[in-house]
Amino acid sequence: xxxxxxxxxxxxxxxxxxxxxxxxxxxxxxxxxxxxxxxxxxxxxxxxxxxxxxxxxxxxxxxxxxxxxxxxxxxxxxxxxx
Numbered sequence: 001x002x003x004x005x006x007x008x009x010x011x012x013x014x015x016x017x018x019x020x021x022x023x024x025x026x027x028x029x030x031x032x033x034x035x036x037x038x039x040x041x042x043x044x045x046x047x048x049x050x051x052x053x054x055x056x057x058x059x060x061x062x063x064x065x066x067x068x069x070x071x072x073x074x075x076x077x078x079x080x081x082x
Contacts, residue, residue, distance in 0.1 A: 001053055009047065010055040016043070017061060024061075024068040030076070033069045040065065 021040070027033045040062050047054045 001051065005051075006053060006055070009051055009053060010057060013043070013047070013055050014057055017057075021061070024064040027065075027068055027072075030069065030072050033065055033072065037062065037065050037069070 017040075021036055022032070024033065024036075027036070040058065044054050044058050044062070047058065
């Protein structure tokens with residue numbers, strides 16, 4: 001795969017995520033984050049199958065959602081069990 005093709009895929013993914021995904025810091029509940037994680041994982045699988053390439057942006061975004069999820073779970077735990 002050429003550099004041009006990789007860049008085109010990266011731009012396509014960034015455009016898709018900016019239009020269809022809420023930023024992790026703007027998510028307000030755990031279910032919302034889990035929805036975006038599932039959708040992003042499906043998109044990553046799609047890119048692996050179609051192009052045998054996944055832009056690093058996808059993994060970076062997934063890490064951001066996981067971090068936001070961890071913070072919410074911790075806050076929920078502290079609020080309910082302390």
